[in-house]
Amino acid sequence: MLNCKDTVTETSNYINKDLPISKRIGLFLHFMICRCCRNYLRQFEKTVETVSLVKPSELDKTNKLDLARLLQQVNKETGSNH
Numbered sequence: 001m002l003n004c005k006d007t008v009t010e011t012s013n014y015i016n017k018d019l020p021i022s023k024r025i026g027l028f029l030h031f032m033i034c035r036c037c038r039n040y041l042r043q044f045e046k047t048v049e050t051v052s053l054v055k056p057s058e059l060d061k062t063n064k065l066d067l068a069r070l071l072q073q074v075n076k077e078t079g080s081n082h
């Protein structure tokens with residue numbers, strides 16, 4: 001069974017469907033049982049969605065995910081400086 005750290009690390013790949021099916025199932029099961037990671041997944045999807053809304057046609061999916069990661073990093077850094 002995956003732990004939370006592994007799950008968070010793979011969340012972007014999970015959304016990007018960039019994982020072998022066995023790993024996707026492992027993540028899916030973890031999301032089923034772990035509320036924290038489910039919230040993280042939801043937040044991540046929202047971030048990707050927000051980025052998509054800002055520039056609907058100019059970016060492909062990969063760039064959107066990169067931007068989402070960047071935004072999350074910025075959020076994290078803002079939080080730690082607070």
Ligand SMILES: [Zn+2]
Pocket residue numbers: 003004005007030034035036037038
């Ligand atoms: Zn978890």
